[in-house]
Amino acid sequence: MLEFILVVGAAQQCSIVQIDYEALVHGDVSAQVAQAFGRDGHGILAVTTVPERVTELRRDLLGLSRRLAMLPPETLAQYERPDLNYVVGWSRGREKFRGQPDVHKGSWYANGLHSTPASGTIARKYPTSTAEPDWPNEELGANFSGVFRDLSRHLYNMSQMVLGHYDQRLADVTHRSRLHVGRLLHYYPGSAEWCGWHNDNSMITALVPPLYFDDSTGVEVEAPPGAGLIVRTRTEERSIVADDDHILFQVGEAAQVMSGGKLVATPHAVVAGTTDGVSRESFALFVEPNWDEPLQPPPGYELGDVLDLEYGDLIPPLRRRLPNVPVDFAQFLADSVREYY
Ligand SMILES: *[C@@H]1O[C@H](CO)[C@@H](O)[C@H](O)[C@H]1NC(C)=O
Numbered sequence: 001m002l003e004f005i006l007v008v009g010a011a012q013q014c015s016i017v018q019i020d021y022e023a024l025v026h027g028d029v030s031a032q033v034a035q036a037f038g039r040d041g042h043g044i045l046a047v048t049t050v051p052e053r054v055t056e057l058r059r060d061l062l063g064l065s066r067r068l069a070m071l072p073p074e075t076l077a078q079y080e081r082p083d084l085n086y087v088v089g090w091s092r093g094r095e096k097f098r099g100q101p102d103v104h105k106g107s108w109y110a111n112g113l114h115s116t117p118a119s120g121t122i123a124r125k126y127p128t129s130t131a132e133p134d135w136p137n138e139e140l141g142a143n144f145s146g147v148f149r150d151l152s153r154h155l156y157n158m159s160q161m162v163l164g165h166y167d168q169r170l171a172d173v174t175h176r177s178r179l180h181v182g183r184l185l186h187y188y189p190g191s192a193e194w195c196g197w198h199n200d201n202s203m204i205t206a207l208v209p210p211l212y213f214d215d216s217t218g219v220e221v222e223a224p225p226g227a228g229l230i231v232r233t234r235t236e237e238r239s240i241v242a243d244d245d246h247i248l249f250q251v252g253e254a255a256q257v258m259s260g261g262k263l264v265a266t267p268h269a270v271v272a273g274t275t276d277g278v279s280r281e282s283f284a285l286f287v288e289p290n291w292d293e294p295l296q297p298p299p300g301y302e303l304g305d306v307l308d309l310e311y312g313d314l315i316p317p318l319r320r321r322l323p324n325v326p327v328d329f330a331q332f333l334a335d336s337v338r339e340y341y
């Protein structure tokens with residue numbers, strides 16, 4: 001059985017593997033990446049002292065996240081895409097999580113890199129991952145789409161370098177892909193749990209450190225005590241805190257499968273802490289294989305090597321969502337969505 005230790009508060013934060021940006025670009029950091037993402041790691045690492053342009057884009061985009069969520073509901077409704085299951089453009093209260101409508105967060109979804117990631121047959125087959133939203137640039141008085149895409153491109157580039165240090169074969173899979181989903185998140189005040197336990201389906205997820213705002217004044221505040229990202233390792237639960245010039249990278253289930261279980265996806269959740277009246281803004285780029293990419297372990301590995309890590313009731317078991325391999329990534333996504341919602 002896994003021990004279940006809740007670790008919150010500044011004194012007990014864990015130190016995750018940190019890789020300096022310069023070393024990521026020019027050095028050999030393969031051992032650090034393998035340590036962070038391997039079976040005994042935390043499944044998460046921080047790249048530190050990222051270029052100033054990245055931290056500027058992060059502040060700009062997270063500020064827009066709050067302003068977006070504060071637009072009148074009737075304006076936001078114009079940016080919903082019920083025809084695409086609300087996974088393009090604005091989405092609040094439309095997704096279910098374990099049977100309950102999720103009103104605790106408002107999301108803006110779009111492909112991070114491409115306004116037209118595919119055309120023809122592929123676009124018709126996978127409209128939810130290839131459609132471009134209308135962007136409320138005018139309502140926000142800002143180049144929202146430009147900031148969203150510029151930040152995503154930087155995060156994608158860093159993701160490729162992180163993956164490449166571990167296994168160029170995995171980086172090649174995401175290099176072939178045009179499916180890299182950006183999700184801007186506004187977590188509304190007044191909920192104890194902002195986001196329940198889940199694994200990402202991605203190959204790797206880039207996460208920017210969040211910003212917190214006093215909801216009534218709009219003044220930026222410190223993280224409320226206990227608030228933030230928590231991850232579950234094989235033996236314990238840890239809270240993750242990142243500095244403003246860090247970018248976090250987390251392993252997803254596609255990497256777990258395609259590495260034959262050598263990499264392990266990171267169960268994670270977001271808790272709201274003890275202070276009410278505070279909102280949280282965050283952004284994630286899910287770097288994914290192509291829709292048609294066959295998901296399977298590499299030669300010499302079996303599906304069993306991938307499935308032997310289960311987290312009890314915490315995460316819907318992978319074996320239920322991945323009965324056979326190879327399976328198209330799009331099918332795996334659809335089967336996962338069914339298990340979670
Ligand atoms: C918005 O930003 C994008 C990306 O930086 C840029 O290409 C575009 O010209 C900008 N649009 C405006 C209207 O400033």
Ligand SMILES: *[C@@H]1O[C@H](CO)[C@@H](O)[C@H](O)[C@H]1NC(C)=O
Binds near residue numbers: 157158160
């Ligand atoms: C990322 O950006 C650096 C610096 O601009 C560039 O040299 C490198 O080729 C890029 N890497 C990838 C994988 O896109």
